[in-house]
Amino acid sequence: MAEQEKEAALPPKENFSEWYNDLLQVAEIMDVRYPVKGSYVWYPFGFSIRRNVYGIIRELLDKDHQETMFPLLIPENEFMKEAEHIKGFEDEVYWVLNGGTTPLDVKLALRPTSETAIYPMYRLWVRSHADLPLKLYQIVNTFRYETKHTRPLIRLREITSFKEAHTVHATWDDAAAQVDEAIRIYSEFYRRLAVPVLPSKRPNWDKFPGADYTIAVDALMSDGKTLQVGTAHHLGDNFAKTFDIKYEDAAGEQVYAHQTCYGVSERCIAALISIHGDDKGLIMPPEVAPVQAVIIPILFKKPEAVLAACNDVKETLEAAGVRVTIDDSDKRPGSKYYKWEMKGVPLRIEIGPKDLEKEAAMLVRRDTGEKEQVPLSSIANEVIERFAVIQFSLLENAKENLKARIFDCNTIEEIKEKVSEGIAHVPWCGEEKCGLELDEEVGAGILGIPTDQDEEGNYKCPMCGKDTSIRVYVAKTY
Numbered sequence: 001m002a003e004q005e006k007e008a009a010l011p012p013k014e015n016f017s018e019w020y021n022d023l024l025q026v027a028e029i030m031d032v033r034y035p036v037k038g039s040y041v042w043y044p045f046g047f048s049i050r051r052n053v054y055g056i057i058r059e060l061l062d063k064d065h066q067e068t069m070f071p072l073l074i075p076e077n078e079f080m081k082e083a084e085h086i087k088g089f090e091d092e093v094y095w096v097l098n099g100g101t102t103p104l105d106v107k108l109a110l111r112p113t114s115e116t117a118i119y120p121m122y123r124l125w126v127r128s129h130a131d132l133p134l135k136l137y138q139i140v141n142t143f144r145y146e147t148k149h150t151r152p153l154i155r156l157r158e159i160t161s162f163k164e165a166h167t168v169h170a171t172w173d174d175a176a177a178q179v180d181e182a183i184r185i186y187s188e189f190y191r192r193l194a195v196p197v198l199p200s201k202r203p204n205w206d207k208f209p210g211a212d213y214t215i216a217v218d219a220l221m222s223d224g225k226t227l228q229v230g231t232a233h234h235l236g237d238n239f240a241k242t243f244d245i246k247y248e249d250a251a252g253e254q255v256y257a258h259q260t261c262y263g264v265s266e267r268c269i270a271a272l273i274s275i276h277g278d279d280k281g282l283i284m285p286p287e288v289a290p291v292q293a294v295i296i297p298i299l300f301k302k303p304e305a306v307l308a309a310c311n312d313v314k315e316t317l318e319a320a321g322v323r324v325t326i327d328d329s330d331k332r333p334g335s336k337y338y339k340w341e342m343k344g345v346p347l348r349i350e351i352g353p354k355d356l357e358k359e360a361a362m363l364v365r366r367d368t369g370e371k372e373q374v375p376l377s378s379i380a381n382e383v384i385e386r387f388a389v390i391q392f393s394l395l396e397n398a399k400e401n402l403k404a405r406i407f408d409c410n411t412i413e414e415i416k417e418k419v420s421e422g423i424a425h426v427p428w429c430g431e432e433k434c435g436l437e438l439d440e441e442v443g444a445g446i447l448g449i450p451t452d453q454d455e456e457g458n459y460k461c462p463m464c465g466k467d468t469s470i471r472v473y474v475a476k477t478y
C-alpha cells in the first residue's frame with residue numbers, strides 16, 4: 001500500500017464527521033473512492049479489523065448456531081409473498097432484469113436481507129418438532145437502495161458484512177426466549193469491542209417489516225447521535241404462514257412454526273472507531289487490533305545489539321500469541337509513533353541502548369499515553385497484562401461517558417436541549433400520536449422502551465400530559 005507521503009493531518013475529533021471520514025482513509029480502513037454510491041473498498045488493514053471483529057461474533061454464535069450461506073438472488077414471486085415485508089423493502093430492493101442480453105423471465109432481487117431466500121428452504125427442511133429449534137446464520141453482502149445520506153460503515157447500499165441469523169421454534173415463547181438470547185449475545189459481542197450498548201424495544205412504527213416486535217441495541221457515537229448497531233426480531237408465525245413452514249408436533253398435528261431473525265452489520269466497526277478514537281486516530285481494543293504491539297528500535301548507538309533485542313522480543317511475543325511488528329524503517333521515531341498511533345496499536349514497545357543496559361524495554365499505552373519500563377525477561381506477561389488493563393479501561397470509560405450522556409427529561413424544552421448532547425430519558429404515554437409528534441417537535445425519535453426498564457414510576461407524558469409509568473430513550477440517530 002502506498003505509504004502516506006506526507007503525514008496527513010487529522011481534524012480534531014470534535015469535528016466528528018470530518019475526523020471520521022479522514023480517519024478511514026488515513027488509517028487505511030476503507031477507501032471511499034469506489035465509483036458506486038454506497039459501495040466502499042476494504043483496505044487490508046481495515047479488513048483485518050473486520051476479520052478479528054467477526055471472529056468474535058462467530059465464536060459467540062457457533063456455540064449453538066450453525067453457519068451457512070444462501071444465494072444472493074431472490075425470485076420476485078418469493079420476494080413478493082410477505083405483504084408487510086415487501087412494503088418495508090419495496091423502495092430499497094435492487095432488481096436484476098437481464099442475464100447478458102436476455103431479459104429474465106423472472107425478475108431477481110438482490111437480497112436486502114434473506115428471509116425470502118431462506119424460508120422457502122426452511123419449508124423443505126422443517127418437518128418435525130425434532131428438527132427444532134433450527135438456528136442458522138450467514139455473513140454475506142446485502143443490498144439496500146438507501147435514499148438517505150450514505151456513509152462508509154454506517155449507511156451503505158452494499159452492506160458487505162451483514163451477519164443475519166434466522167431461527168425456527170416450536171412456540172411463540174421459545175422464539176421470544178431466542179430474541180432475548182440474541183440481545184444477550186449482542187451485548188456480550190459489544191462488550192468484547194468495549195462498546196456499551198442500550199437494548200430497547202422499538203415502538204411499533206419502527207419495528208422490522210413482518211415482525212411482531214423488534215428489540216434493538218443502540219450505541220452512542222461521540223457526536224451525541226445514536227447508531228442502531230444490531231436488531232433482533234420476533235417474527236411470530238407470520239412468515240411461517242406465508243412460506244408454509246410447519247412441523248408435526250408430538251400429537252401428530254401440523255403446526256406453524258415461530259421464528260426470529262437478528263442481524264448486525266459493519267456498523268459494529270463504525271461504533272468501535274467512533275467511541276474509542278481520539279485526535280491522534282484510532283484506539284483499537286487489543287482483542288481486535290490487527291497489530292497489537294509495535295516495536296520501535298531506537299538506533300542512535302549499538303544498532304546491531306538493539307535490533308537483535310527487538311527481534312528476540314518479537315519472537316517471544318509471537319510465541320505468546322501476540323500480533324506484533326517491528327518498525328525498522330528508516331523514518332525518524334516521531335513519524336513512526338504518529339503512524340502507529342493513527343492505526344490505534346494498543347501498545348508501543350521502545351527499545352534503545354539505555355534500555356538494553358537495564359535489560360528492559362519501555363511500554364507506552366496508546367489509550368492513556370502512560371509509559372512504563374519493564375524487564376525484557378517478563379515482556380510477554382507485561383504486554384498481555386496491559387492488554388487486559390487497556391480493554392477494561394476502554395470499556396469503563398465508554399460506560400461512564402454513556403451514563404453521563406443519558407438525561408432524565410420531563411418537558412419538551414429539556415428534551416430539545418439534551419438530544420443535541422446525547423440521549424433523553426423521557427416519559428411516554430405509549431400513544432403513537434404522541435411519539436410521532438415528539439419526533440416532530442424535538443427533531444429526535446423514540447429509540448424504544450429500555451429492556452431493563454427498572455422502576456415503574458408515575459410520570460406525565462410531555463406531549464399529552466397523561467399519567468404514565470414508562471419512560472423511553474429519545475435521541476438523534478444516524
Ligand SMILES: Nc1ncnc2c1ncn2[C@@H]1O[C@H](COS(=O)(=O)NC(=O)[C@@H](N)CS)[C@@H](O)[C@H]1O
Pocket residue numbers: 112113114115144146153154155156157159163164165208228229230231233261262263264265266267
Ligand atoms: N444501510 C445499512 N448500512 C449498514 N448497516 C445497516 C444498514 N441497514 C441496516 N443495517 C444494520 O443491519 C442491522 C439489521 O438490519 S435490520 O433491517 O434491522 N434487520 C434485518 O434485516 C433482519 N433480517 C435481521 S438480520 C440493523 O440493526 C443495522 O445495524
Ligand SMILES: [Zn+2]
Pocket residue numbers: 428429430431434461462463464465466
Ligand atoms: Zn402522550
